[in-house]
Structures are given as C-alpha cells and as structure tokens.
Amino acid sequence: MANKVFVGTSLDGYIADRDNGLDFLESVPNPDGHDLGFVSFMKSVDAVLMGRKTFEAVLSFDMPWYAKPVFVFSSTLKEVPAQLQGKVEIVSAPLKEVIKVLTVQGMKDFYIDGGQLIQSFLAEDMIDELIVTQVPVLIGDGTPLYGLLPRHLEFELVKSEVLLQALVQSHYRRLRKESKEPVYE
Helix, strand or coil: CEEEEEEEEECCCEEEECCCCCHHHHCCCCCCCCCCCHHHHHHCCCEEEEEHHHHHHHHCCCCCCCCCCEEEECCCCCCCCHHHECCEEEECCCHHHHHHHHHHCCCCEEEEECHHHHHHHHHCCCCCEEEEEEECCCCCCEEECCCCCCCCCCEEEEEEEEECCCEEEEEEEECCCCCCCCCCC
C-alpha cells in the first residue's frame, strides 16, 4: 500500500502561482509531447485522491478524464458534473478513514494530488513516495507544495533525472526507521 505524489514545482517550491496559474509548468518546450513519466505513474496507482481546488482546475484542462476512480476531498462541494457521474466521488471524512474504506474496497495505491491535500497527508505522515519535477523558474509566491509539519519526515532518493534538458525529476521514498512499510493505524 502506498500514497504517492506526482507533481511539478517551480524552483522555489510552488505548485501554482499567486493567481492559481499553472502556466509556468509549461515554460520548458516539449515539442514531442513527452509525458514525463505520468502514464507509467498512473499505471502504478488504483485511484486518484484530490482536493477540491485541484478538481476544479483539472475540469478546465483539455484532456481525457482519468481512467481510475477519482475521490475529491471537499466539505463544500455537493455534486459532480453530470458527465463525471460514476467516475468521481466526493468525500469529506478524515484521511485515515477514507484510506481504510478504499483499501477494504480493494484499492491499495493512491495518487494524492492538490496542494492542501498533499500537505494534509504529509502532516499525518501518510505520504510514501514523492515524485517532484522542478521547472527552472522562480515565481516568488503562490501555492507551496510543502507546509508546516509536526516533525521531520525523512525520505530516501530512489532516482533523479534530467528531462527535456531542463527539468529535474526526483523520486523519493519515505524512510521509516522502525519499518519500511507504511503504517496508517
């Protein structure tokens, strides 16, 4: 079982600019449309867990919808668009409860997406893998990937590579001293 993050950031650690814009993520030309490992990553997960703001942003993207079940964490969103009925479920329970319910349903590996949701999972020490792609741009302000944590969380580097001769993608795995396995009570 693993909770995984796959995210792009600015050099200064932001996942969106001060206007919630994501244009800086495409500042490096990608003429051949390389997926930067996303297709392979998606094959490694059973479901997508995302925050409401991310869900609303993804709705505006010109892309096919996820082939995996999507669970949107929100206390304010009450329904999903008609075209996504049966593909998206809104959840508002605590993180550990949601993971427990989904695990009982046979899902075990999850893509965690969205700044606040990632920060919440990190605060609960529930992220097992981080794949972070840094774009060579400083944006100065916006939505940070990381927030305050109750304690240090150690990760080990699995691999790091340069993509498109400009991006640095680093894959980290949570290093747990007592056990290499995730523990979510």
